[in-house]
Every structure is written in structure tokens, then in C-alpha cells.
Amino acid sequence: MNIALIGMMGSGKSTIGKLLSEKLNFKFIDTDEEIIKLANCSINKIFEEHGEETFRSMEKVVLSKVLKSDNQVIATGGGIIKSIENRNLLKEITTIYLKADDKTIYERVKNDNSRPLLNTENLQQTIQTILSERQYLYEQSQFTVDTTNKTQNEVINEIIEKIS
Secondary structure (H helix, E strand, C coil): CEEEECCCCCCHHHHHHHHHHHHHHHHHHHHHHHHHHHHHHCCHHHHHHHHHHHHHHHHHHHHHHHCCCEEEEEECCCHHHCHHHHHHHCCCCCEEEEEHHHHHHHHHCCCCCCCCCHHHHHHHHHHHHHHHHHHHHHHCEEEEEEEECCCCCHHHHHHHHHHC
């Protein structure tokens, strides 16, 4: 069994993913970290030098490779669902949308400069725009867990309850 966590940047995918993988005794994979290893440079640098399209292509390669193994919790990049190919791959496994409202996301990412799509003048507006563009895609996942105002343990317990 593989479990993919999808959702907006700052929704908790990496943090929850690590803890959930420990609880389930699964391997933890962060697709963004895998892309960084593959490119041998930061995501910001990939975006700067090669553009978002190159990053999205790398995302497809990494997701396809990762899904060849089993018993993993996979934290995906926030935009992985933009690609129909990725959405089709994700339909083959258990997918959980970690949902958070725009204010919560803002608080979680406002001091993080490692997210190229959020390096804008009006961060709150950018978050609202990206969220509104992707929301319907995130909601196609098998399960949704709202992380807003919940502890990490509450989120993990809710995920385990849903997948059991």
C-alpha cells in the first residue's frame, strides 16, 4: 500500500508524512526532495534556470519511479495534481488531501523562501489564487483531512481511521 499526501504548500504534507510513515512503519518519500537530488540543485534554481515546465516534467519522472515501490507515505509537491498523468498515477494508490484554509497556509509559509511560486509581492493573494485554481483537483482524492487548527497527532489519527 502506498499513501500519497496532496494539498497546497504549507498544508502539512511533509511534516505529517514523516510522522505517519513512522507510525505505519512505512518508508517516507518527499517528491520535492527527490527532485532536488535528481537535479542536484534547489527547486528555486530549477524554476529560475529551466522554468516550471521542466520542474513539472521532473515531478512526473519522480512520481513514476517512486510508485514502483510499496509501503510508502509520499509527500507530493503542491502542484503535482496539475498534470493529468500525475492525477492518473495517483488514482492507483490511496490519496489524502491535506486541506488547510488560506490564512493557515499563509501563517505556515510566510517566512519560507524556498517556494518559488510564493515569492511574490502579495503572498496572501497568491495563496488564494493558487488554492482556488487547484481546489477542485485536490478534492478528487479519496480522502480529505482538514489540518486547520488540529494537532499533528489529531491529523495522523484521522488519516489512520480513514484508511483502516
